[in-house]
Amino acid sequence: MKFIEELNPIWQEKWEKAGFETAMPIQEQMIPEMLAGNDIVAESPTGSGKTLAYVLPILERVNPAKKSIQAMIIAPSQELSMQIVNVLREWTEGTDVTVAQLIGGANVQRQLEKLKKKPTIVVGTPGRLNELVKSKKLKMHEIRILVLDEGDQLMAREHRGVMKDLIEKTQNERQLVLVSATITEEVELVAERLMQHPTRIQVTAEDLPMLGKVTHSFIKVEERDKTDLLRRISHIDGMKALAFVNNLDQLLMKEEKLKFRDAKIVALHSEMKKEERKKALDSFRKGEVSVLIATEVAARGLDIDAVTHVIHVDVPQTVEQYLHRSGRTGRAGADGEVLTLLAYQDERHYKKFTKELPSKTVQKVLHGGQLIEGNSKTIAEKGNRR
Structure with a gap:
């Protein structure tokens, strides 16, 4: 450089x-x-x-x-x-x-x-x-x-x-x-x-960088169920995720709900005081919480090591935004995963710009406290076969 x-x-x-x-x-x-x-x-x-x-x-x-x-x-x-x-x-x-x-x-x-x-x-x-x-x-x-x-x-x-x-x-x-x-x-x-x-x-x-080390996946979810899905994701073992929301109002609403539900999540946004910001970041860095949820603006310039997942709670508006956020995982030779919480109305938009990615996107479900490949139908069938 x-x-x-x-x-x-x-x-x-x-x-x-x-x-x-x-x-x-x-x-x-x-x-x-x-x-x-x-x-x-x-x-x-x-x-x-x-x-x-x-x-x-x-x-x-x-x-x-x-x-x-x-x-x-x-x-x-x-x-x-x-x-x-x-x-x-x-x-x-x-x-x-x-x-x-x-x-x-x-x-x-x-x-x-x-x-x-x-x-x-x-x-x-x-x-x-x-x-x-x-x-x-x-x-x-x-x-x-x-x-x-x-x-x-x-x-x-x-x-x-x-x-x-x-x-x-x-x-x-x-x-x-x-x-x-x-x-x-x-x-x-x-x-x-x-x-x-x-x-x-x-x-x-x-x-382009990011090849091979990063899995791009999505979970199909109703818009209204995203907050609860985030709460469940926050309890996955070994999770250290940066989660992005497109606007501040949505973030504040989600933060309010998550606080009441014993979620291992902290929020970061522009309306927080400097000390609150520091406290949130420290608890995330130390692993006391497993998900840091933020808007793009609030997360600018953040340097956080060993992020296992980037979660797009809302589908980003542009490919640039998607790749910029996604680039925060899979660094320094470590594996990473970029997970999008995909509501029905965003499917076309998501498919349009993920076809530019070097690797195919993978559908996942949260099952038994783990993110696994497949959809709810295939998981149910597996359960029945047992």
């Missing part, structure tokens, strides 16, 4: 605080190339760390003292734009780098106010960016770094014309970076026509 040492101390410190022990393959390959100012076409699976692979070099190369838009990131959907903005906000907190989000479906007036303040970085969707450029509210010639995230979608027929216009309005010496989970013919054309000797980077699912 030599590239980290070359970054400004502020970004090195934030990297450390985020608790990343190693860089993902795409980051190791792409960050030095971006820092060198090269045009890039990078292919890497969903959830493999692409966002940070371009965010870090952008942060390193922009100058917040200069009041102009220096970098632009274009994404095909509002959701992806918002995720990128969240990553940027997290990393730029406490610095002078400013970020504005320019997406369709949001208040234009508010976006124009932000543009007047000359943000350092803008993130947007093609339609809204095009609208702002046409009305001369957004000037493309100032941009030094242009990143196309999900480039294959941006270059599909519906966006292609707009994208070509936007790219052609930038200066020739700007850096153009395109990242995508799949490289299509359209992407190849962009590389050929609009890039200067692009560096090609390709990362496959086989190159």
Whole structure:
């Protein structure tokens, strides 16, 4: 991870605080190339760390003292734009780098106010960016770094014309970076026509860490039964699990119920005082409780050894989120398990993004105080055969 040492101390410190022990393959390959100012076409699976692979070099190369838009990131959907903005906000907190989000479906007036303040970085969707450029509210010639995230979608027929216009309005010496989970013919054309000797980077699912050591499993459960299932899981011998809930209200409700039911569980959330946080973490580290239930925000930067399980109490919203949370087990050569409590309404969403995983997911049930492979029907049949 030599590239980290070359970054400004502020970004090195934030990297450390985020608790990343190693860089993902795409980051190791792409960050030095971006820092060198090269045009890039990078292919890497969903959830493999692409966002940070371009965010870090952008942060390193922009100058917040200069009041102009220096970098632009274009994404095909509002959701992806918002995720990128969240990553940027997290990393730029406490610095002078400013970020504005320019997406369709949001208040234009508010976006124009932000543009007047000359943000350092803008993130947007093609339609809204095009609208702002046409009305001369957004000037493309100032941009030094242009990143196309999900480039294959941006270059599909519906966006292609707009994208070509936007790219052609930038200066020739700007850096153009395109990242995508799949490289299509359209992407190849962009590389050929609009890039200067692009560096090609390709990362496959086989190159990703977490291979072999981690089992990805799920238990089918009704939404209303999740809290009780968590309580039962907390009594499994040798369990040391980090459990994630998507929002604070759900977490507070579950914490309340679990307290009354003799569960070996502590919660961690943003409304806790520093001492309460420390007490919860200590009891988990010492093994007095076997499950620490938290929101993603509360668990950021936590360094906890020997986590046997990561439990997704709620299915994460994105593959990135799933992999980021899941990466907390199976470390340092130890085995681990990622268990999702799967309610019927989330099945399609879960299946869609777990098909990207290097290994197949396994269905399990909690039976006789153990997590075992199978479903309730096969377990019942086994019982009958005895």
